[in-house]
Amino acid sequence: MVDTAILVEGLGKQYRIGAAPAQSRSMKDAALDLVRAPLRRVRSLRRTEDTPNIWALRDVSFEIKAGEVIGLIGRNGAGKSTLLKILSRITPPTTGRVTLSGRVGSLLEVGTGFHPELTGRENIFLNGAMLGMRRYEITRKFDEIVDFSGVEKFIDTPVKRYSSGMYVRLAFAVAAHLEPEILIVDEVLAVGDAAFQKKCLGKMSEVTQNGRTVIFVSHSMAAITSLCRRVIIMEKGGVFLDTDIQTGVRVYLQKLFEGDQAGFLAPGEKRFGNGAVLFTDFWMEDTDGNTLPVARSGEDVVLAFAYQTADGAPLRGKLSAGFSLVDDHDRTLFIVYNDYTNQLFEDVSGRGVLRCRINRFPLIPANYRVTGVLNVDGEEADRPEKGLGMMLVTEGDFYGTGRTGSNAAPFMVMGDWSVSAAENAASTLHNALKETTP
Amino acid sequence: MARLTPISSSTPKPDVYVPHKLVIEPPSRWTSLELRELWQHRDLLFFLTWRDLSVRYKQTILGPIWAVMNPVASMLIFSLFLGGLVGVASDGVPYPLFSFAALVPWVLFTNTLNRTAVSLVGSAGLITKVYFPRLIIPLSNVLSSLVDFGLSFAVLVILMLAYGYLPTLNILLLPFFVLLCVMIGLGVGLILAAMNVRFRDVGLFMPFFLQAWLYATPVVYSSSLVQGDLLRTIYNLNPMVSVVEGFRWSLLGVGNSPGTTLLLPIALAIVALVCGVFYFKQTERIFTDVV
Numbered sequence: 001m002v003d004t005a006i007l008v009e010g011l012g013k014q015y016r017i018g019a020a021p022a023q024s025r026s027m028k029d030a031a032l033d034l035v036r037a038p039l040r041r042v043r044s045l046r047r048t049e050d051t052p053n054i055w056a057l058r059d060v061s062f063e064i065k066a067g068e069v070i071g072l073i074g075r076n077g078a079g080k081s082t083l084l085k086i087l088s089r090i091t092p093p094t095t096g097r098v099t100l101s102g103r104v105g106s107l108l109e110v111g112t113g114f115h116p117e118l119t120g121r122e123n124i125f126l127n128g129a130m131l132g133m134r135r136y137e138i139t140r141k142f143d144e145i146v147d148f149s150g151v152e153k154f155i156d157t158p159v160k161r162y163s164s165g166m167y168v169r170l171a172f173a174v175a176a177h178l179e180p181e182i183l184i185v186d187e188v189l190a191v192g193d194a195a196f197q198k199k200c201l202g203k204m205s206e207v208t209q210n211g212r213t214v215i216f217v218s219h220s221m222a223a224i225t226s227l228c229r230r231v232i233i234m235e236k237g238g239v240f241l242d243t244d245i246q247t248g249v250r251v252y253l254q255k256l257f258e259g260d261q262a263g264f265l266a267p268g269e270k271r272f273g274n275g276a277v278l279f280t281d282f283w284m285e286d287t288d289g290n291t292l293p294v295a296r297s298g299e300d301v302v303l304a305f306a307y308q309t310a311d312g313a314p315l316r317g318k319l320s321a322g323f324s325l326v327d328d329h330d331r332t333l334f335i336v337y338n339d340y341t342n343q344l345f346e347d348v349s350g351r352g353v354l355r356c357r358i359n360r361f362p363l364i365p366a367n368y369r370v371t372g373v374l375n376v377d378g379e380e381a382d383r384p385e386k387g388l389g390m391m392l393v394t395e396g397d398f399y400g401t402g403r404t405g406s407n408a409a410p411f412m413v414m415g416d417w418s419v420s421a422a423e424n425a426a427s428t429l430h431n432a433l434k435e436t437t438p
Numbered sequence: 439m440a441r442l443t444p445i446s447s448s449t450p451k452p453d454v455y456v457p458h459k460l461v462i463e464p465p466s467r468w469t470s471l472e473l474r475e476l477w478q479h480r481d482l483l484f485f486l487t488w489r490d491l492s493v494r495y496k497q498t499i500l501g502p503i504w505a506v507m508n509p510v511a512s513m514l515i516f517s518l519f520l521g522g523l524v525g526v527a528s529d530g531v532p533y534p535l536f537s538f539a540a541l542v543p544w545v546l547f548t549n550t551l552n553r554t555a556v557s558l559v560g561s562a563g564l565i566t567k568v569y570f571p572r573l574i575i576p577l578s579n580v581l582s583s584l585v586d587f588g589l590s591f592a593v594l595v596i597l598m599l600a601y602g603y604l605p606t607l608n609i610l611l612l613p614f615f616v617l618l619c620v621m622i623g624l625g626v627g628l629i630l631a632a633m634n635v636r637f638r639d640v641g642l643f644m645p646f647f648l649q650a651w652l653y654a655t656p657v658v659y660s661s662s663l664v665q666g667d668l669l670r671t672i673y674n675l676n677p678m679v680s681v682v683e684g685f686r687w688s689l690l691g692v693g694n695s696p697g698t699t700l701l702l703p704i705a706l707a708i709v710a711l712v713c714g715v716f717y718f719k720q721t722e723r724i725f726t727d728v729v
Contacts, residue, residue, distance in 0.1 A: 016727075087462075090566060090567070090569055090726055092464060092465045092723050093464055096463075098461070099459060099461050099462075100460045100462070104569075106569070108568075115489055115493060117492075117493045117496050117497070122489070122492070125485055126486070129481045129484075129485045130485075130564070130568050130570055132478075133481075134481055135481045135484075158496075
């Protein structure tokens with residue numbers, strides 16, 4: 001039997017938005033306002049019924065079992081932060097209730113409660129106590145925390161002299177070593193350098209493997225995918241979808257980018273070629289044939305091109321299709337023709353779909369333009385000037401490690417690294433060559 | 439974690455950890471004090487107090503001497519002008535000792551009140567990010583004020599010995615007056631802290647408020663100056679009168695020994711504290727939405 005760790009029933013949170021008071025228009029008005037203002041302020045603070053209200057959260061219900069790791073995603077303003085604030089008891093709900101089983105540790109903002117004048121050592125104790133740890137727990141964890149943060153040299157220096165990186169490392173270390181039954185983490189992985197981010201992700205998955213319940217909020221789909229098995233998508237203050245990670249991320253990305261495919265192949269757009277066969281549509285699919293609104297780096301993706309001959313009759317001759325991806329600097333990143341791989345098409349039907357599968361899609365997240373050309377027997381039949389459509393690529397787990405790598409270069413290549421001592425054959429040869437070179 | 443360690447073999451119960459349930463619901467009008475939770479966070483109380491103290495005197499030359507400077511400097515000024523130039527009567531006690539014996543509890547009172555009054559707003563950065571029982575903050579202010587009080591009390595003892603005053607058995611009642619003083623300071627401070635969340639006027643109003651209260655309390659003069667039944671009755675509505683008189687009585691042996699006259703200030707202090715705590719508890723729930 002798995003116990004419920006978090007039960008949220010009909011949760012709602014209403015915020016009052018005070019109407020802005022009118023501006024003074026003249027010196028006289030300003031002087032009068034001086035007298036009136038306190039009275040009006042008192043009145044406006046007292047009168048609460050007729051000020052406009054908004055529901056930041058409305059009728060939110062879900063259940064999380066002990067040991068589950070939930071990704072909470074949604075656009076800014078969808079109510080994620082409000083939900084987390086209620087779960088961490090920073091603000092009370094207006095309606096509904098939450099039942100929590102176990103101690104809650106929340107990491108809403110790294111470094112909260114650090115005092116600049118105090119040393120790292122002092123701050124560890126203060127911050128730990130604030131997160132609900134007992135003194136002996138902190139003492140027991142102290143070395144581990146310092147070790148994780150990598151600031152042991154400066155542990156007795158006031159944190160105001162720390163670099164921002166050190167500050168954040170120490171703060172995450174304290175929070176990550178808290179051992180709550182329920183851990184609420186909001187976007188902490190957005191801090192620190194790549195190496196530390198990896199360390200954080202590692203620590204997070206360690207926490208989740210220890211059977212703790214985790215609610216993890218992030219805009220990084222790579223991090224969400226590598227940590228969670230279930231996602232809750234929030235929208236407009238409510239739960240939009242509560243589903244498994246694959247579906248959730250797909251639907252979320254679809255919603256995020258929907259409406260971006262403009263009519264590249266619309267009638268009236270300029271096209272080159274003799275028109276013997278024409279592109280009629282372009283879309284992306286996953287390997288199971290489901291349409292993809294967005295591709296993810298590192299995932300297998302299928303580009304599908306629908307075509308039609310001018311008269312609808314089967315095509316006579318050799319059909320050669322090619323496409324290329326162009327980035328927003330108008331650089332063509334790669335070109336793929338079916339001829340390259342000796343996959344030749346001859347006498348195809350009058351209407352059909354050409355599909356090209358790209359394994360482990362190697363480009364970094366961006367918005368790419370897809371251009372294409374159809375040749376029949378070596379003669380250009382169709383080449384739409386603008387291209388066929390856009391290909392949105394978002395963060396994925398290319399390296400299979402949850403790391404996103406650098407965005408400074410357009411391609412991602414899987415490296416297989418090793419290190420060995422200098423005495424091996426290759427380096428001996430290298431040295432020998434060096435010696436013979438004048 | 440202690441709660442997760444297996445139950446020892448002597449207990450026949452199965453090794454099942456049952457976490458405590460916590461229900462979060464919309465705030466009701468009457469909130470509980472959540473004393474159990476306060477107790478669970480006692481380490482935080484300790485660390486916050488210690489942070490208060492160490493931060494206040496870090497990068498200062500005189501360090502904790504500053505805690506004593508406030509009452510000592512006031513005592514010197516009052517002794518020079520009121521004791522020396524004006525010649526205010528001091529019930530037969532040397533004026534410096536007379537005023538200092540009152541300034542020590544008075545500074546404890548104003549420190550508690552001042553620090554408590556800004557506690558909610560001053561810790562906004564913390565309160566909007568981490569949950570812990572908010573009462574911890576004013577309580578840590580009380581503790582840090584008590585530490586400062588301890589230092590200036592040591593100076594008071596030295597001053598007493600220097601003037602040849604030896605403590606009598608009356609001193610046994612002194613802790614009670616300290617408690618009364620802290621209760622009033624904390625109670626009024628909590629009310630002001632909660633008001634301060636909505637009306638920042640509180641911070642600007644405080645100096646006048648405390649100055650007026652100082653003159654309504656026999657710190658620089660003797661309460662024997664207050665004559666007339668009506669005036670005296672109104673005067674006694676200020677519970678700090680009893681605190682200051684109590685201090686002088688238990689340390690210097692001047693004034694009437696306190697008796698049933700203490701009932702009113704005790705009642706007032708309890709009312710202030712209860713009102714303060716409940717107003718504070720109510721405000722802390724909406725705090726993050728208002729600040």
